[in-house]
Amino acid sequence: MTDFQVPSWGYWVMGVGFIVFIALLVAYIHKNRGFKRPFFASPYVLWLIVFTVLPCLLVCYFSFTDPAGNFTLDNFKNFWDSNYNARKAIDPAELDTYLSMGLTLNDLGLARNSINIDTLVFSLWMAFLCTVICLLLGYPAAHIMADRDFKLGPTLVILFIVPMWMNFLLRTIAMMSLLEDNGLINTILEWVGIGRQKLLNNTAAVQVGMIYNFLPFMVFPIYNVLNKMDYKLSEAAMDLGCDKWHTFYKVTLPLSVPGIVSGITMVFMPAVTTFYISRLLGGGKVQLFGDLIEAKFLSTSVTEWNVGSALSLLMMILILASLGLLRKADPKGEGGGIV
Amino acid sequence: MKKMVSLALMMALCLALIPAHAAQEVVNVYNWYDYMDEEVFEIFEQETGIHVNKMYFTTNEDMMLQVEVSPGAYDLVFPSDYCVERMISKNMLAEINFDNVPNFVHIQDSLKNPDYDPENKYSVPFMWGTVGILYNTKLVDEPVESWGILWDEKYADSIFMMDSMRDTLGVALKYLGYSMNSRDLIELKAATDKLIAQKPIVKAYYVDETKDKMVAGEAALALIYSGDALYAMEKNEDLDYAVPMEGSNVWIDPMVIPATAKNKENAEKLIDFLCRPEIAQKNCEYIWYSSPNADAIELMGEDYTENKTINPDPDVIQRCEFFHDIPDDKLTLYNNFWGQVKNAK
Numbered sequence: 001m002t003d004f005q006v007p008s009w010g011y012w013v014m015g016v017g018f019i020v021f022i023a024l025l026v027a028y029i030h031k032n033r034g035f036k037r038p039f040f041a042s043p044y045v046l047w048l049i050v051f052t053v054l055p056c057l058l059v060c061y062f063s064f065t066d067p068a069g070n071f072t073l074d075n076f077k078n079f080w081d082s083n084y085n086a087r088k089a090i091d092p093a094e095l096d097t098y099l100s101m102g103l104t105l106n107d108l109g110l111a112r113n114s115i116n117i118d119t120l121v122f123s124l125w126m127a128f129l130c131t132v133i134c135l136l137l138g139y140p141a142a143h144i145m146a147d148r149d150f151k152l153g154p155t156l157v158i159l160f161i162v163p164m165w166m167n168f169l170l171r172t173i174a175m176m177s178l179l180e181d182n183g184l185i186n187t188i189l190e191w192v193g194i195g196r197q198k199l200l201n202n203t204a205a206v207q208v209g210m211i212y213n214f215l216p217f218m219v220f221p222i223y224n225v226l227n228k229m230d231y232k233l234s235e236a237a238m239d240l241g242c243d244k245w246h247t248f249y250k251v252t253l254p255l256s257v258p259g260i261v262s263g264i265t266m267v268f269m270p271a272v273t274t275f276y277i278s279r280l281l282g283g284g285k286v287q288l289f290g291d292l293i294e295a296k297f298l299s300t301s302v303t304e305w306n307v308g309s310a311l312s313l314l315m316m317i318l319i320l321a322s323l324g325l326l327r328k329a330d331p332k333g334e335g336g337g338i339v
Numbered sequence: 340m341k342k343m344v345s346l347a348l349m350m351a352l353c354l355a356l357i358p359a360h361a362a363q364e365v366v367n368v369y370n371w372y373d374y375m376d377e378e379v380f381e382i383f384e385q386e387t388g389i390h391v392n393k394m395y396f397t398t399n400e401d402m403m404l405q406v407e408v409s410p411g412a413y414d415l416v417f418p419s420d421y422c423v424e425r426m427i428s429k430n431m432l433a434e435i436n437f438d439n440v441p442n443f444v445h446i447q448d449s450l451k452n453p454d455y456d457p458e459n460k461y462s463v464p465f466m467w468g469t470v471g472i473l474y475n476t477k478l479v480d481e482p483v484e485s486w487g488i489l490w491d492e493k494y495a496d497s498i499f500m501m502d503s504m505r506d507t508l509g510v511a512l513k514y515l516g517y518s519m520n521s522r523d524l525i526e527l528k529a530a531t532d533k534l535i536a537q538k539p540i541v542k543a544y545y546v547d548e549t550k551d552k553m554v555a556g557e558a559a560l561a562l563i564y565s566g567d568a569l570y571a572m573e574k575n576e577d578l579d580y581a582v583p584m585e586g587s588n589v590w591i592d593p594m595v596i597p598a599t600a601k602n603k604e605n606a607e608k609l610i611d612f613l614c615r616p617e618i619a620q621k622n623c624e625y626i627w628y629s630s631p632n633a634d635a636i637e638l639m640g641e642d643y644t645e646n647k648t649i650n651p652d653p654d655v656i657q658r659c660e661f662f663h664d665i666p667d668d669k670l671t672l673y674n675n676f677w678g679q680v681k682n683a684k
Contacts, residue, residue: 082675082678083675085671085675086671086672086675089667089668089669089671089672090524090668090672091668094524098524098525103525107528108524108525108528109527109528109531109532109675109676109679113679115678115679115682118682119682180552180555180557181557182555182556182557198496200543201542201543279502283542283543283544283545284502284543284544284545284681285538285541285543285544287681287682291681292678292682295678295681298398298400298401299400299670299674301667301670301671301673301674302667303667303671304674
């Protein structure tokens with residue numbers, strides 16, 4: 001565990017900082033005879049510095065240092081070869097004894113191992129799958145809800161929102177008891193005559209959990225865009241001889257691209273960093289990249305924080321890169337997304 | 340102006356309240372969830388006038404981090420045994436003044452001077468127990484005598500293992516005839532291979548969920564702590580518990596005082612109070628783990644002594660081991676091998 005604690009003088013610094021802050025505030029008000037607009041941004045700036053910029057810097061710092069605080073690239077080498085740190089930790093004399101006995105690194109379980117990369121690729125695949133399925137399920141749903149002739153639309157919107165009033169962990173735990181061997185779904189399946197199926201503790205269960213949790217994040221950005229769209233445009237297209245399919249394909253779909261882009265971002269990002277859903281629904285047998293990082297930070301071993309930081313940093317870079325790509329599709333940010 | 344005055348008065352009032360609150364004697368307790376009969380604290384408050392502030396943690400790792408980063412926040416902590424070893428080596432613990440804990444005499448001699456605190460200077464046992472197999476007698480006909488049953492293909496997709504590095508690796512080590520505290524590369528590798536081979540027949544790796552899933556009849560066998568086993572057995576009478584003949588882990592959850600504690604004497608008073616036989620009995624009957632308190636056991640009588648899960652035979656204890664803290668370089672190996680198990684396809 002890495003020592004990182006607020007020293008006793010830290011509280012004094014905080015106290016003095018607070019007094020200085022108040023003094024500056026008073027001076028500012030006095031000078032400007034009131035508040036100017038940028039002043040109101042200061043709480044957000046402070047918030048961002050404390051909760052976004054500083055943590056990011058800490059992650060960078062940890063990923064490029066060893067537990068003693070010296071610069072090192074070992075954490076990244078350990079990403080490439082997950083046994084790198086283990087090989088370094090072992091006493092060389094002990095290792096030589098084993099090697100001279102004719103055992104190979106492979107026999108010792110210390111040969112190059114690509115756990116981290118495999119898990120990352122697997123996570124990206126799962127997130128990709130989740131995003132595609134959410135889009136396929138979510139777009140028609142959003143389209144129906146935004147349809148002006150469909151009276152139940154607003155009710156559907158409410159029905160989509162209601163589950164989100166509950167914490168996602170509770171919903172996932174509820175899913176767990178629905179899917180288990182003696183759970184509700186299996187009981188029904190047996191009653192119908194299909195027989196019990198293995199629904200829990202596998203990759204499919206994790207995927208279903210992810211889709212269930214992230215679907216609203218796909219539906220609502222698309223719904224918002226479709227809802228705000230000028231319906232006269234599609235009426236005009238129909239007047240000019242377009243059939244229903246062509247109206248959708250030529251008018252509605254292109255106009256809803258910003259919503260789609262926003263939806264993809266909002267689903268892909270949490271999906272690729274998921275970690276708790278996989279543990280609950282995968283029974284601890286399905287490991288995503290998020291689980292890997294979590295395990296590093298919950299460990300008591302000193303090097304693990306640094307290794308975990310390097311993994312987080314790589315993940316952040318990956319997400320930033322994919323956001324950059326998506327931004328190209330919606331340069332004006334019309335989808336109201338965070339791209 | 341009137342508003343400003345009232346605001347100033349409000350703030351002054353708030354300030355006045357702070358010292359009034361601080362003047363009361365307190366003890367800050369940091370414990371596992373649901374690991375104490377809360378009534379016990381009420382009795383303590385009535386008797387001594389010391390207010391008990393209750394705080395909770397869910398993992399040892401989390402607890403150690405919190406104790407480190409917020410010095411002075413906690414006066415009495417309930418870590419697991421191997422963590423005590425680590426906390427002692429990091430100078431995180433205060434020596435307990437046993438003159439203030441006369442009720443320490445009630446603690447069983449076999450649990451005094453444990454391996455993790457050889458001179459018994461820093462800790463007092465609170466509860467103890469074993470790790471074993473919880474099994475469903477309707478699904479398991481044979482007697483459960485060896486860890487090998489967890490590797491039996493017959494029970495494929497009907498076994499819960501623990502999502503806990505030390506416990507699960509420890510069981511594999513024990514099954515192979517090694518020590519649960521092995522630091523030997525070859526032995527660890529063998530245990531890892533054993534667990535990877537077992538993975539296809541494991542239904543899930545759980546910790547807290549195991550007991551409820553076993554009650555629901557979701558699996559035939561599960562690796563479990565004795566306390567959780569008793570909870571499950573009370574709810575489902577088909578369940579039974581066994582400690583395999585190869586031996587297992589015996590653990591103690593002790594009470595310790597962090598070096599940075601601000602109310603050390605109050606913490607000692609509370610430790611003494613919790614060692615009082617009647618109070619230890621009350622707690623034991625609530626938590627239903629094994630009690631280290633010899634006189635409390637006498638008070639509980641046959642209900643306790645006849646229960647083999649809570650009160651295992653001495654020869655079972657003989658075969659069990661305590662967990663020791665693993666030094667950092669070897670811990671990297673442990674983490675690494677556990678990672679290989681968890682990521683095996």
